Amino acid sequence: MKPYRANLMLCAGTGCVSNHSFLVREALEKEIKKRGLENEIQVVITGCDGFCAEGPLLIVQPENIFYCRLTEKDVPLLVEEHFIKGRPVKKLMYTPPDAKAPVPKMNDIGFFKGQMLVALRNRGLIDPENIDEAIARDAYKAIAKVLTSMSPEEVIQEIKDSGLRGRGGGGFPTGIKWESCRNAEGEPKYVICNADEGDPGAFMDRNIIESDPHSVLEGMVIGAYAIGVSEGYVYIRHEYPLARDRLHIAIDQARDYGLLGKNIFDTGFNFDIEIVRGAGAFVCGESTALMASIEGRVGEPRAKYVHTVEHGLWNLPTCLNNVETWANVPGIINRGAEWFASIGTGDISESPWGGSKGTKVFSLTGKVYNTGLVEVPMGITLRDIVFEVGGGIPDGKEFKSVQTGGPSGGFLPADLLDLQVDFEQLTEAGSMMGSGGMVVMDEDNCMVDMARYFLAFTQGESCGKCTPCRDGVKAMLEILIRITEGKGVEEDLDLLEELSHFVIDSSLCALGGSAPNPVLTSLKYFREEYEAHIRDKKCPARACRQLNVYTIDPEICVSKGHGCGVCRRECPDNAITGEKNKTHFINQDACEKCGVCFDVCKFDAIQIT
Amino acid sequence: MPKLKIEDLQKISDKVRRTTLLREGAGRAKVTVHMGTCGISAGARKILDALLKIIEEKDVKDIILVTSGCAGLCSREPMVTVELKDETPVKYVDLTEDKIRKIFTDHVLEGHIVTDYALAIGSERTR
Ligand SMILES: Cc1cc2nc3c(=O)[nH]c(=O)nc-3n(C[C@H](O)[C@H](O)[C@H](O)COP(=O)(O)O)c2cc1C
Numbered sequence: 001m002k003p004y005r006a007n008l009m010l011c012a013g014t015g016c017v018s019n020h021s022f023l024v025r026e027a028l029e030k031e032i033k034k035r036g037l038e039n040e041i042q043v044v045i046t047g048c049d050g051f052c053a054e055g056p057l058l059i060v061q062p063e064n065i066f067y068c069r070l071t072e073k074d075v076p077l078l079v080e081e082h083f084i085k086g087r088p089v090k091k092l093m094y095t096p097p098d099a100k101a102p103v104p105k106m107n108d109i110g111f112f113k114g115q116m117l118v119a120l121r122n123r124g125l126i127d128p129e130n131i132d133e134a135i136a137r138d139a140y141k142a143i144a145k146v147l148t149s150m151s152p153e154e155v156i157q158e159i160k161d162s163g164l165r166g167r168g169g170g171g172f173p174t175g176i177k178w179e180s181c182r183n184a185e186g187e188p189k190y191v192i193c194n195a196d197e198g199d200p201g202a203f204m205d206r207n208i209i210e211s212d213p214h215s216v217l218e219g220m221v222i223g224a225y226a227i228g229v230s231e232g233y234v235y236i237r238h239e240y241p242l243a244r245d246r247l248h249i250a251i252d253q254a255r256d257y258g259l260l261g262k263n264i265f266d267t268g269f270n271f272d273i274e275i276v277r278g279a280g281a282f283v284c285g286e287s288t289a290l291m292a293s294i295e296g297r298v299g300e301p302r303a304k305y306v307h308t309v310e311h312g313l314w315n316l317p318t319c320l321n322n323v324e325t326w327a328n329v330p331g332i333i334n335r336g337a338e339w340f341a342s343i344g345t346g347d348i349s350e351s352p353w354g355g356s357k358g359t360k361v362f363s364l365t366g367k368v369y370n371t372g373l374v375e376v377p378m379g380i381t382l383r384d385i386v387f388e389v390g391g392g393i394p395d396g397k398e399f400k401s402v403q404t405g406g407p408s409g410g411f412l413p414a415d416l417l418d419l420q421v422d423f424e425q426l427t428e429a430g431s432m433m434g435s436g437g438m439v440v441m442d443e444d445n446c447m448v449d450m451a452r453y454f455l456a457f458t459q460g461e462s463c464g465k466c467t468p469c470r471d472g473v474k475a476m477l478e479i480l481i482r483i484t485e486g487k488g489v490e491e492d493l494d495l496l497e498e499l500s501h502f503v504i505d506s507s508l509c510a511l512g513g514s515a516p517n518p519v520l521t522s523l524k525y526f527r528e529e530y531e532a533h534i535r536d537k538k539c540p541a542r543a544c545r546q547l548n549v550y551t552i553d554p555e556i557c558v559s560k561g562h563g564c565g566v567c568r569r570e571c572p573d574n575a576i577t578g579e580k581n582k583t584h585f586i587n588q589d590a591c592e593k594c595g596v597c598f599d600v601c602k603f604d605a606i607q608i609t
Numbered sequence: 610m611p612k613l614k615i616e617d618l619q620k621i622s623d624k625v626r627r628t629t630l631l632r633e634g635a636g637r638a639k640v641t642v643h644m645g646t647c648g649i650s651a652g653a654r655k656i657l658d659a660l661l662k663i664i665e666e667k668d669v670k671d672i673i674l675v676t677s678g679c680a681g682l683c684s685r686e687p688m689v690t691v692e693l694k695d696e697t698p699v700k701y702v703d704l705t706e707d708k709i710r711k712i713f714t715d716h717v718l719e720g721h722i723v724t725d726y727a728l729a730i731g732s733e734r735t736r
Contacts, residue, residue, distance in 0.1 A: 002665060003627060003661060003664040003665050003669075003674075004628070004631065005657075005661060005674040005675065005676070006631075006675070007628065007631055007632055009632065039661070040657075040661055061631055061632040061633075061634060062630075062631050062632070062633075062634040062636070062639075062673045062675060063634070063675055064634050083676070084644065084649070084676075085644050085645060085646065085649070085676075085678060086642070086643065086644040086645070086675070086676030086677040086678050087645075087677070087678040125629075125632050125633070132621050132624070132625050133625055133628065133629070135618055135621045135622055135625070136621065136622045136624075136625035136626060136628070136629045137629060138622075140618055141618060144615045144618060148615065257612065257613045258611075258612030258613055259613065265613070265614065265615055266612075266614070
């Protein structure tokens with residue numbers, strides 16, 4: 001094998017690819033060839049590094065130099081300076097907000113420094129389409145270990161002792177689930193990987209598969225051995241073509257090596273995996289709906305008292321785990337339950353329900369500088385995620401709230417920023433771990449409007465099978481819309497609370513069972529915002545436009561804008577009058593409060609009261 | 610591809626080891642070739658090529674080779690810095706292909722500093 005002196009690890013996650021990282025790759029390869037460096041410098045395509053806001057990303061190893069926002073145009077300079085003359089190019093490096101100088105090394109950048117990679121331990125370090133590179137980073141070692149030296153019961157005990165709990169939403173202890181499935185009557189049994197990931201804005205599972213598909217496959221093989229299964233499925237969201245391709249490639253390569261299929265490592269153990277494409281509905285991520293969907297039926301949930309570990313796919317015992325849950329398994333086997341349990345909070349010596357162990361991957365979005373994908377240890381505070389890893393709130397705005405747990409997670413206020421992120425503490429505060437969505441909101445977000453937004457999502461995704469979710473969530477949404485339009489009445493607040501509890505208690509699945517969380521938490525922590533909408537007909541964040549009164553500051557309009565007239569031309573209701581160099585005026589009777597004038601005025605002359 | 614045996618995992622791992630170490634930035638030693646304009650015109654490129662060739666010939670897996678800018682002593686180029694793990698860096702000057710070969714075998718592989726070619730032991734302090 002030829003020695004390379006540098007590897008250029010180019011991020012090819014979905015985010016960077018849509019920012020044209022493949023064009024950067026072509027340009028790099030061309031330029032490297034032109035300069036005769038093709039035998040010393042290799043361009044490697046990796047999975048997502050998580051810092052999607054700054055993509056396309058390139059990390060130069062062994063020096064650990066981090067370049068961001070690359071375009072093809074930057075390539076000749078980069079090759080000339082860094083790879084020929086050995087001078088890393090400052091202007092292509094990352095400069096943190098409020099900092100003067102760029103930070104050259106990836107490991108020194110705040111976004112990466114605060115993270116702890118377990119599920120994503122290979123991200124950016126391997127080419128996900130090359131199984132040898134995964135093997136060099138210990139992939140499939142854990143299978144060798146369990147197949148040759150551990151009984152299925154020992155594997156289950158190890159997972160129990162690690163404290164691993166499901167990363168797909170429910171937080172169910174994984175070892176207990178495996179054990180119930182192993183003990184259930186019926187053959188054959190199945191394992192399934194849930195890669196449906198329907199939460200809007202979330203991409204934890206996509207990222208894991210795109211950067212290290214083998215970790216998921218290996219986890220499934222280990223689970224299958226522990227439970228006594230020879231067939232598995234990955235149910236993957238249809239909108240994830242890149243992840244699906246990489247999974248296909250990984251499965252083919254693993255089969256080629258005999259790591260999937262018959263008689264793995266000559267131990268007599270058989271296991272193979274099939275990929276099933278998701279049916280495109282949020283509810284299909286729910287366990288029973290997902291299994292119905294694999295069977296070719298409509299993806300609707302059924303009542304929970306019949307457990308899928310006993311009566312799952314084709315009515316046979318089935319163990320369903322989330323992508324991230326599976327990806328954690330090989331590490332636990334290789335490094336031991338004790339190591340895993342040493343990360344996180346709580347005490348699991350009595351039962352795995354007692355704590356939150358290991359790490360959690362979050363997709364951090366909304367009003368933070370560093371949006372992207374982060375893996376952090378359980379027990380980290382919300383403050384550290386938002387302000388250290390996330391880099392804080394842009395544009396000097398004030399933090400208002402963070403929603404954890406996806407569209408049905410609760411909104412947590414600033415005085416809970418020191419809350420530790422674990423299953424118990426989040427649930428206690430009215431939110432949840434969920435599958436790892438995290439949305440940060442600032443002073444410009446109206447909490448009533450945000451509750452309306454997320455409820456509109458869950459309402460739209462309700463499958464309609466049970467009445468509480470179908471009609472209850474809809475009734476709640478109508479009330480919220482009314483309030484944001486200034487038509488709310490005082491009794492609405494009690495009614496919302498009552499409906500919330502009714503929907504939570506009586507829905508068939510956790511879609512309805514958790515959908516009211518944004519409403520309940522905003523009522524609890526931001527009640528004054530509801531009251532302002534109802535009593536004063538005002539939106540304190542000025543986000544509910546129907547409640548705003550738009551006027552023009554005559555002074556600014558003339559002195560700064562010279563009566564430019566953009567607002568007049570853009571107003572869809574012809575509510576603005578005025579002429580060049582003179583002040584403009586909004587006719588309140590004609591104004592429909594769309595706010596377009598506010599959006600288009602470059603001189604901040606439009607005022608909201 | 611024939612089915613893997615358990616031992617094969619280690620073989621594959623060894624084969625790719627150079628790449629893995631490179632990406633983790635973890636080697637037993639680091640050799641820096643100074644490639645400023647002066648270094649390049651004095652023949653640093655040849656030194657770099659020679660190093661790559663030796664590494665391939667000897668199939669060495671745990672040495673990291675990097676380039677950097679001018680080291681400030683243009684008259685003594687080509688120049689490299691050899692840094693064994695946990696030891697002080699040593700700068701070598703006025704290099705030729707033969708000299709670098711000797712430095713590689715003696716110092717990098719066996720740990721004996723080639724004092725005849727060494728300029729100084731230790732690095733400037735950076736602040
Ligand atoms: C409406 C709804 C959507 C869900 N979507 C997902 C999903 O996209 N991915 C996932 O892993 N779990 C999802 N779940 C949770 C699954 O029902 C199930 O608890 C999980 O896949 C079990 O795996 P775990 O124990 O490893 O977390 C969803 C649940 C509900 C109620």
